[in-house]
Amino acid sequence: MKKVLNRTQFYQFLGLSLFLITQLFVSPLFAQDGAEATMAEEAPASDLGGDTDKGKQLFNQNCAACHALNRKMTGPALANVETRLYEDEGLEKEWLYAWIKNSAGVIASGDAYANKIYNEYNQAAMTAFPTLSNEDIDNILAYTAYVPPAVAGGGGGVTPPPTEPQSSGISNEIILGALALVFGLLVLMLFLVNKTLRRIAEANGVEVVRANAEVRKPIWKAFAENQFLVLCTVIFFLLAAGYGAYAWMSQVGVDQGYAPVQPIHYSHRIHAGVNKIECKYCHSSARVSKHSGIPSLNVCMNCHKSIYEYSGNGEAPSAEDLANGYTNEFYTGEIKKLYKAVGWDEENQRYTGESQPVEWVRIHNLPDFAYFNHSQHVEVGKIECQTCHGPVEEMEIMYQYSPLTMGWCINCHRETEVQMADNAYYDKIHDELSKKYGVEKLTAAQMGGLECGKCHY
Numbered sequence: 543m544k545k546v547l548n549r550t551q552f553y554q555f556l557g558l559s560l561f562l563i564t565q566l567f568v569s570p571l572f573a574q575d576g577a578e579a580t581m582a583e584e585a586p587a588s589d590l591g592g593d594t595d596k597g598k599q600l601f602n603q604n605c606a607a608c609h610a611l612n613r614k615m616t617g618p619a620l621a622n623v624e625t626r627l628y629e630d631e632g633l634e635k636e637w638l639y640a641w642i643k644n645s646a647g648v649i650a651s652g653d654a655y656a657n658k659i660y661n662e663y664n665q666a667a668m669t670a671f672p673t674l675s676n677e678d679i680d681n682i683l684a685y686t687a688y689v690p691p692a693v694a695g696g697g698g699g700v701t702p703p704p705t706e707p708q709s710s711g712i713s714n715e716i717i718l719g720a721l722a723l724v725f726g727l728l729v730l731m732l733f734l735v736n737k738t739l740r741r742i743a744e745a746n747g748v749e750v751v752r753a754n755a756e757v758r759k760p761i762w763k764a765f766a767e768n769q770f771l772v773l774c775t776v777i778f779f780l781l782a783a784g785y786g787a788y789a790w791m792s793q794v795g796v797d798q799g800y801a802p803v804q805p806i807h808y809s810h811r812i813h814a815g816v817n818k819i820e821c822k823y824c825h826s827s828a829r830v831s832k833h834s835g836i837p838s839l840n841v842c843m844n845c846h847k848s849i850y851e852y853s854g855n856g857e858a859p860s861a862e863d864l865a866n867g868y869t870n871e872f873y874t875g876e877i878k879k880l881y882k883a884v885g886w887d888e889e890n891q892r893y894t895g896e897s898q899p900v901e902w903v904r905i906h907n908l909p910d911f912a913y914f915n916h917s918q919h920v921e922v923g924k925i926e927c928q929t930c931h932g933p934v935e936e937m938e939i940m941y942q943y944s945p946l947t948m949g950w951c952i953n954c955h956r957e958t959e960v961q962m963a964d965n966a967y968y969d970k971i972h973d974e975l976s977k978k979y980g981v982e983k984l985t986a987a988q989m990g991g992l993e994c995g996k997c998h999y
Contacts, residue, residue, distance in 0.1 A: 592684025801941030955991035
């Protein structure tokens with residue numbers, strides 16, 4: 543009687559082979575990664591003679607109002623300040639102790655470097671911090687010294703020190719690639735093992751039990767003969783087609799993300815972000831009018847009579863700006879376009895009268911049948927511009943941030959609580975409606991913000 547190789551035993555053998563191969567190839571990767579992670583966890587936080595975490599807290603409490611790590615503010619930048627003073631000025635840490643605790647006393651002593659800094663920063667003496675101990679100052683200096691240097695050409699400043707040291711273990715990409723290679727080898731080896739076992743079984747006269755081969759219909763024929771499955775499939779595709787048509791038609795007239803190229807490049811990031819110019823300084827009509835309006839070029843010239851070139855506030859352009867071509871020379875060229883449009887003679891500091899119209903491209907458009915009043919939202923409702931227009935202070939190129947659809951407006955009316963405090967416009971109506979609804983706070987919807995005639999007339 544022939545021996546029969548049990549199928550269960552066959553798969554047990556394959557499973558054991560899979561386990562052994564996995565342990566052989568994968569375990570060393572995780573063992574090495576875990577060892578490096580353990581070493582990173584056991585590594586000391588800093589070798590700089592101070593606690594960077596405490597230093598960061600002390601810096602934010604006492605120094606951040608006047609100093610930044612990577613650029614001048616009221617006072618000088620403090621990144622690597624101890625090293626710079628030692629290498630460039632030959633000053634010791636004791637000088638820093640005395641300066642931080644009583645800068646006026648160091649200046650009065652006639653110290654040359656102290657007086658140099660005092661005169662350079664408009665003769666504004668630094669606040670004295672007599673309560674800071676030498677250990678506290680060491681922690682602050684450790685925090686400032688831990689900051690890595692800025693990337694060349696990045697101009698984006700220096701990154702604050704991490705609260706924990708970062709492990710340099712094997713990256714996820716390498717681990718995933720190794721796993722993919724291992725499993726590929728496993729598939730190949732299982733195929734070869736299967737083929738070899740069958741060959742051995744045939745050579746030794748062992749019968750391998752196989753599943754009974756059944757004659758099966760082609761899948762398309764079996765599908766066509768199943769009327770219920772065909773009906774469900776047809777219904778599914780009809781619903782999918784209807785949903786797709788609805789989604790496509792819902793996007794008609796929705797221009798979210800629209801960012802046209804303007805004839806003069808205007809950077810909201812520089813004006814509203816870096817220089818903190820209030821939105822309503824340029825868009826002044828938003829306070830009193832239905833429209834926010836496009837600022838006239840005379841508003842631009844209020845500043846640009848004196849600002850005739852862009853210097854980047856003393857910082858180099860970031861790598862991203864350089865990649866997009868936003869260099870100091872580029873922005874200076876856009877200022878020259880402004881001068882040409884208004885007819886400004888830069889050399890003689892006068893208007894020539896030869897102005898040219900600037901064809902600005904409108905970004906935010908509402909249908910003619912929809913009514914929106916900026917003054918009602920900005921002045922009466924006290925709504926911030928960013929609520930609808932997004933973080934304009936971060937936008938290099940202005941784009942439509944919100945969808946401006948009817949559903950988007952209705953949701954805002956339902957969720958937004960009307961600012962009643964110090965808003966005389968709502969004194970009377972607030973008293974009446976709060977009694978009607980029995981609430982202290984009202985939403986725009988409760989004040990009629992969902993009535994059709996409010997927006998469609």
